[in-house]
Amino acid sequence: xxxxxxxxxxxxxxxxxxxxxxxxxxxxxELILVTGPTAAxxxxxxxxxxxxxxxxxxxxxxxxxxxxxxxxxDYAGVGExxxxxxxxxxxxxxxxxxxxxxEELASGLETRIDSKQEIEDRVRKVMELCGIMHLRxxxxxxxxxxxxxxxxxxxxxxxxxDIIILDEPTSELDVVATTRIIEILQDLKARGKxxxxxxxxxxxYRNVADRVIVMEEGHISREGTFDExxxxxxxxxxxxxxxxxxxxxxxxxxxxxxxxDTLIKxxxxxxxxxxxxxxLYEGEFIAILGENGSGKTTLVKHLNGLLxxxxxSVHVRALDAATAPIIDLVQQTGLVFQNPDTMLFAxxxxxxxMFGLENIGSDSPDRIITDVLSxxxxxxxxxxxPRHLSRGERQRLAVACILAMKPGLIILDEPTxGLDEKESDKMMDLMLTLQERGHTIIxxxxxxxxxxxxxxxxxxxxxxxxxxxxxxxxxxxx
Amino acid sequence: xxxxxxxxxxxSPLHHLNPVTxxxxxxxxxxxxxxxxxxxxxxxxxxxxxxxxxxxxxxxEIINQVPFLLLLSFFLVxxxxxxxxxxxxxxxxxxxxxxxxxxxxxxxxGLLFGVILSLRFVVMITAFQLFVxxxxxxxxxxxxxxxxxxxxxxLMLLIALRFIPSLQLEAKRIHEAQLCRGYNPGTGISGxxxxxxxxxxxxxxxxxxxxxxxxxxLDMRGYRARKNLPLHKLVFGFGDVISAVLVVVILSAFxxxxxxxx
Numbered sequence: 001x002x003x004x005x006x007x008x009x010x011x012x013x014x015x016x017x018x019x020x021x022x023x024x025x026x027x028x029x030e031l032i033l034v035t036g037p038t039a040a041x042x043x044x045x046x047x048x049x050x051x052x053x054x055x056x057x058x059x060x061x062x063x064x065x066x067x068x069x070x071x072x073x074d075y076a077g078v079g080e081x082x083x084x085x086x087x088x089x090x091x092x093x094x095x096x097x098x099x100x101x102x103e104e105l106a107s108g109l110e111t112r113i114d115s116k117q118e119i120e121d122r123v124r125k126v127m128e129l130c131g132i133m134h135l136r137x138x139x140x141x142x143x144x145x146x147x148x149x150x151x152x153x154x155x156x157x158x159x160x161x162d163i164i165i166l167d168e169p170t171s172e173l174d175v176v177a178t179t180r181i182i183e184i185l186q187d188l189k190a191r192g193k194x195x196x197x198x199x200x201x202x203x204x205y206r207n208v209a210d211r212v213i214v215m216e217e218g219h220i221s222r223e224g225t226f227d228e229x230x231x232x233x234x235x236x237x238x239x240x241x242x243x244x245x246x247x248x249x250x251x252x253x254x255x256x257x258x259x260x261d262t263l264i265k266x267x268x269x270x271x272x273x274x275x276x277x278x279x280l281y282e283g284e285f286i287a288i289l290g291e292n293g294s295g296k297t298t299l300v301k302h303l304n305g306l307l308x309x310x311x312x313s314v315h316v317r318a319l320d321a322a323t324a325p326i327i328d329l330v331q332q333t334g335l336v337f338q339n340p341d342t343m344l345f346a347x348x349x350x351x352x353x354m355f356g357l358e359n360i361g362s363d364s365p366d367r368i369i370t371d372v373l374s375x376x377x378x379x380x381x382x383x384x385x386p387r388h389l390s391r392g393e394r395q396r397l398a399v400a401c402i403l404a405m406k407p408g409l410i411i412l413d414e415p416t417x418g419l420d421e422k423e424s425d426k427m428m429d430l431m432l433t434l435q436e437r438g439h440t441i442i443x444x445x446x447x448x449x450x451x452x453x454x455x456x457x458x459x460x461x462x463x464x465x466x467x468x469x470x471x472x473x474x475x476x477x478x
Numbered sequence: 479x480x481x482x483x484x485x486x487x488x489x490s491p492l493h494h495l496n497p498v499t500x501x502x503x504x505x506x507x508x509x510x511x512x513x514x515x516x517x518x519x520x521x522x523x524x525x526x527x528x529x530x531x532x533x534x535x536x537x538x539e540i541i542n543q544v545p546f547l548l549l550l551s552f553f554l555v556x557x558x559x560x561x562x563x564x565x566x567x568x569x570x571x572x573x574x575x576x577x578x579x580x581x582x583x584x585x586x587x588g589l590l591f592g593v594i595l596s597l598r599f600v601v602m603i604t605a606f607q608l609f610v611x612x613x614x615x616x617x618x619x620x621x622x623x624x625x626x627x628x629x630x631x632x633l634m635l636l637i638a639l640r641f642i643p644s645l646q647l648e649a650k651r652i653h654e655a656q657l658c659r660g661y662n663p664g665t666g667i668s669g670x671x672x673x674x675x676x677x678x679x680x681x682x683x684x685x686x687x688x689x690x691x692x693x694x695x696l697d698m699r700g701y702r703a704r705k706n707l708p709l710h711k712l713v714f715g716f717g718d719v720i721s722a723v724l725v726v727v728i729l730s731a732f733x734x735x736x737x738x739x740x
Contacts, residue, residue, distance in 0.1 A: 052694060078697040087698055094688035095695040097640050098615050099485040107616055108699035137487055141643045159699070306654050327660050335658045341687075342648075343655040345679035355676065359660030387683065401659060 001163065001194045002026040002049055007063035009044065009053060018044040020219040022063070028162070031185060031195045033205045033226070036215035037420045038391055042198045043090060045215065046167045049196060051081040067163065083112070086159040088166040090198075092148040096140035101132060101151050104140055105158045122158060129184060130154040145172035146292030153181060157188070164188065166197045171417055174291040174446040182208055200420055201447075202234040246470040249457060252281040257317060257409055257440050258303060264311030265298055265464075272298045274464045275312065282408070285431065285441045285477030287455035289448070295464040296444040300411045303442075304333040316409065331360055334402035338414040340394040341387075349373070349389075349397060350382040353404045360405055372400040376430055392423035396430065403434070410434060412443040416450055428454045435477055451475075483610050484643055490534035492612040495717045497621030503721060504609045510732050511601040517590075519735045520597035526728065527604045539611060540604060547603065551596035558592035559584045615639065619701075629702060637692060645685065652680045 007022040018041050026032055034042050047053040051072045054061055065072045067084055075081045086108075089095050098104045105123045113119050127133045130150050135143065140151055153169050166185075170178040182204045185195055189208075199205070205212075205226060212229045214222040222229055258280040265273040273295050280286060288296045301307040302314045305326040314321035316332050337343065346352040350369055357365040373379050376396040381389070386397055395415065402410065412431070416424040428450055431441050445451055451458055456478035460468035472478060492500070511523055531540045564587025567580050574581040613621065615636055622632040653661075656676045663673040696702060 050698075052697075056694065056697070078694075079700055079702060082698045082700050085698075087694075089691045089695065091688065091691050093644070094691040097636070097692065097695065100487060100614075103614055103616055107701075110616060111700035139484065139643070141647060155699075301654075304658060306657060326657055327662065330658055330660050337651070337655045337658070341684055342652050342680055343659065343676075345676045345683075355661075356659035359662055405660065 001028045001030075001068065003064075003066045003069075004049070005064040007048060007065055008061070009048060010060045011044075011057070012059045014059070016218070018218050019048060020217070022048070022220060024213075024220070026194060026196070028194055029189060029192045030210045031189045031208060032197070032211050032213060033202070033209035034196060034198045034213045034215060035200065035202060036221070037422055038418075040215040041218040042215050043167055044218075046087065046165050046196070046198060049163075050085045050087045050165050051075060052078060052087070055081070082108075082159070082161070084161055085163045085165060086156040086161040087164075088152050088156045088169045090167040090169075090171070092145065092152040092169075092172070093141070095152050095155070096148060099139050100137050101127070101135045101140055101143075101154075102137065104151060105155050108155060108159045122160070126154050126158045129157070129187075131180060144292050146174065146177055149173055150177065150181070153184075157184075162192075163194045163196070166195070168198050168200065168418075170199060170201065172292070172414075172446075175448060176291060178204055201449075202230060206230070206234075246458065246472060249469040249471050251279065252284060254282045254284075256280070257282045257284075259315045260299075260302075260312070261314075262312035263299070263302060263309050263314060265295075265302070265307060266310050272464050276461075276464070276466055277312075278459065278466060278469075280409075280440065280442070282440055283435065283438060285435045285454065285456045285475070286443070286459060287451035287457070287472075288442060288444045288459045288461060289446065289451055290461035291446065294461040296461055297413055298464075299461070300335065300413065300442060300444055303329075303409065303411060304335050305329040306335070327360070330407070331405055332407055333409045333411060334405060334407035335411045336395075336398050336402050336413065336415065338417055340391075340398035343398060343401065344386040344394060347385060348382060349378065349384050349386055352386050352397065353401050356401050356405045362404075368404050368406075372403045375403065375433065376400045377426070392419050392426065395419065395423075395427060399427075399430065407439075409440045409442065412441070414445055414447075415443055416445065416447050424450055432477060441477075483607065483639055485614055486536070486539070486611045488535060488612070490536070490612070491717055491720070492530060492534040492536070492608065494715070495612075495721060496715070497613050497617040498624045499718045499721045500609050500613060501621045501625070503725070504605050506725060506728065507605045508602050510728065511598050514732065514736065515594055516735055517594060517597065519732060520594065520601060522731050522735070523601045523728070524597065524604070526724070527601065527608060531604075531608060534608070534612060536608065536611060539607070543603070543607065547596075547600050550599060551592075554596045554599070555589065555592035558595060559588045562588035562591050564588060564591070610639065633696060633701060637689075637696075640692075641685065644688075645681065648684060649677060649681055652677050652684075655680075 004022050004024040007019060008017050009019040010017045036042055054072050055077045096104055098107055102123060105126055106119050109119045132150050132154055149169055149172055170181055186208055189195055209226050212226050213220055256279055260276055260278045263273050263276045290296045302321055303316055305321055309322050319329060353369050354365055376399055378396060415427050435441050452474060454477055455472055455475045458470045458472045459466060507523055511520060531537050563585050566586045568584050568586055570581045570583040572582040619632050619636055661676055
C-alpha cells in the first residue's frame with residue numbers, strides 16, 4: 001500500500017533534515033502506531049505519507065515514496081491524492097470549517113458524490129459510528145476540545161479512503177472516548193483500511209497495532225510489534241475510580257486554603273456545576289479527574305475570579321472569590337492555561353515574566369525572574385523570543401510567568417496536553433518541587449497515568465458533581 | 479456570546495431559496511440602492527428586507543443590528559454634514575468672511591447626503607446579513623462558483639466568515655489568560671492602545687498558525703480541485719418563482735419612484 005525507500009526531507013526554512021532515511025513498507029489492512037518524543041518528525045512523516053509534503057510544502061525531498069504502487073509525485077496534487085488518503089491533523093480546531101457538524105462531514109463528500117441521498121446516508125453512518133449524532137446541528141467551533149477531535153476524526157472517516165492517517169487524534173480525549181476511537185480503528189482495519197496513527201498514550205494499542213514505529217530525530221529508531229517494543233504496561237486504560245490502591249480521603253491537618261460550598265454554575269440553561277462542595281488544604285498536590293465536559297475547568301476558574309458563582313460560595317484563604325477583585329485573587333491563585341500560546345506575547349522571555357510582575361507592582365523583578373527561570377529549568381533564556389521555544393519549554397515558561405507572581409495555590413489546566421512522556425514527567429517533577437516549597441498544586445487532567453503517578457489526592461468529577469475524593473498512596477506527592 | 483455573520487439553521491422560505499437566486503437578489507438590491515438617491519426608494523428596500531426577515535423568523539437578528547446601524551448612521555451624518563456644503567445653510571458654524579456670502583456650517587444638502595448614505599449602508603448590510611445567515615457555507619461556495627468566481631477567492635470568503643467566531647472565542651480565552659497574570663487594561667487612549675498588545679499578538683499569531691492546517695483540510699476534502707459544481711444544488715423551485723415576482727416588484731418601484739414621481 002505504502003512503500004518508502006530512503007526518504008529524507010528538509011523544510012524550506014530548515015537547516016537539519018526533518019526526516020532522515022525513512023524506509024518503510026506498509027501493507028493494506030495494517031494498523032501502524034507511530035510514537036516518539038516531541039519534534040522527532042512524527043507529524044512530518046504523516047505529511048510525507050499523505051503526499052502533502054511533496055505537493056504542497058516545497059523544501060528538499062529525496063528518496064522514493066509510492067502509494068498504491070504509484071510514485072506519489074505522479075499524482076496530480078492533493079486534489080487527486082485525497083481520493084486515496086485522508087488525514088486528521090493534530091489541531092482539531094483549525095480543521096473544522098463549516099457551521100454545523102453535519103455540513104462538516106458532508107463537505108468532503110460533496111466534491112465527489114452527486115447523489116444527495118448517498119451523502120446523507122454516509123454522513124449519518126459515520127456520525128453513529130463516532131457517537132456524535134447528538135452534535136449533528138451544533139456549530140463545530142462551539143464544541144469542547146474532545147468533541148472537536150471526534151468530529152475531526154469523523155470528517156476524515158466520512159471520506160472512506162483506503163489510507164487513513166491520524167496525527168495525535170486523542171490528545172484531548174478521556175479514557176472512555178479514546179477506547180471508543182481505538183475500537184472504531186480496529187473495525188476499519190478489519191474492513192481492510194490501512195491506518196497510521198501517531199499517539200502518546202500507548203497502552204490502548206496493545207493487541208490492536210500490528211506494528212509500532214518509534215521515531216527519534218527524524219529517523220526510525222525502533223520498529224517491531226507492540227509487545228517487542230513495550231513489554232511493560234504503558235499507563236492505565238481503566239477508569240481510575242475502580243483502582244484498589246485508592247483510599248477514601250481523610251482531611252489533612254494543615255490549614256485550609258480553599259473552601260467551596262455547594263457551588264452552582266449555569267451556562268444559559270445548562271448546569272455546569274451542580275452543588276460542588278470541597279475543602280482543600282495547604283501543601284496538597286491534587287489531581288481533578290473527569291471525562292470531557294464534567295465541569296473540571298469550570299470549577300477551577302472560580303478560584304481566581306474568571307467565573308463567579310451562581311449559587312453557593314468559594315473562599316480562597318481569606319478572600320471571598322465571589323466578590324474579590326481579580327487582581328487580588330490572582331496573587332493567591334495562579335492558573336496556567338492548557339495552551340501556553342494563549343498568553344505568550346512579549347518579545348523576550350524576560351519581558352514575558354515581567355508583564356505579570358509589573359501588573360502586581362513587584363519591587364525586585366530581576367531577582368524573581370532569575371529565580372523562577374532556574375526553577376523551571378530555563379535559566380539563561382531571558383533574551384529568547386518565547387515562541388521560538390519548544391512546546392514543553394513554552395509550557396514551563398507559562399508556569400514561570402504565573403510562579404513569578406508568587407501565588408500560594410497553583411492550578412494547571414491539562415498541563416501535559418501536547419507534551420511527550422519525557423516532557424510531561426519534567427513538568428510533574430517541577431510541580432513536586434513547588435509542592436515541597438509549600439505551594440498547593442491543583443491539576444485538572446484526563447491523563448490517568450500522571451494523576452496516579454504524582455498526585456497525593458485525587459478528586460473525580462462527573463456531570464458537574466464530585467463523585468469521589470481519594471488518597472492516592474502510590475502518588476509521589478503523598 | 480453573540481455570533482456575527484454565522485449561518486443560523488432553519489427551514490424558512492429564505493433558507494430554502496436557491497443560493498444563486500439569493501445572491502442575484504442581493505446583487506440587485508445592493509446595485510439599486512447604490513444607483514438610487516431617493517429616500518423613499520431606500521426606505522422601500524429596507525421595508526422589503528424587514529418583511530423578508532420577518533417571514534424567515536430572523537427579525538430578532540435584524541433588530542440586534544439596530545444599535546450598530548444607528549451608530550454608523552450617526553457618524554456618517556456628522557461626517558457628511560461637516561464636509562458637504564450644498565443647499566441651504568441650516569446652522570452656521572463659521573460666518574462668511576465676505577458680506578452676503580454663505581458661511582460654513584451644516585447644510586441641507588450635507589444632511590440629506592448623510593441620511594441617504596446611511597440608508598444605503600443599512601440596505602447593504604442587512605441584505606448581506608440575511609444572505610449569509612440563511613445560506614450554509616457549502617451552499618455559499620456553490621452559489622459563488624456558479625457565478626464563475628475563481629475558486630481561491632470563494633474559499634477566501636468562506637475562511638474569512640469561518641474565522642469570525644473563532645477569533646471571538648480565542649480573544650476571550652486570551653483575555654482570561656492575561657487576567658490570570660493581573661492584566662489590567664489601561665485608561666486613556668495611550669493606555670488602551672498599549673493594552674491591546676497582550677491580546678492582539680497572541681490572537682494574530684495563533685490565527686496565522688491555524689491557517690496552514692485549515693488550507694490543507696480544504697485541499698484534502700477536494701475543495702480547491704473543484705471545477706464542476708454538483709448540479710443537484712441548482713434546481714430551482716417554487717421559492718425561486720416568488721423571487722422572480724419580488725424582482726419585478728422591486729424594479730417597478732424603482733422605475734416608478736425615479737421616472738414618474740421625480
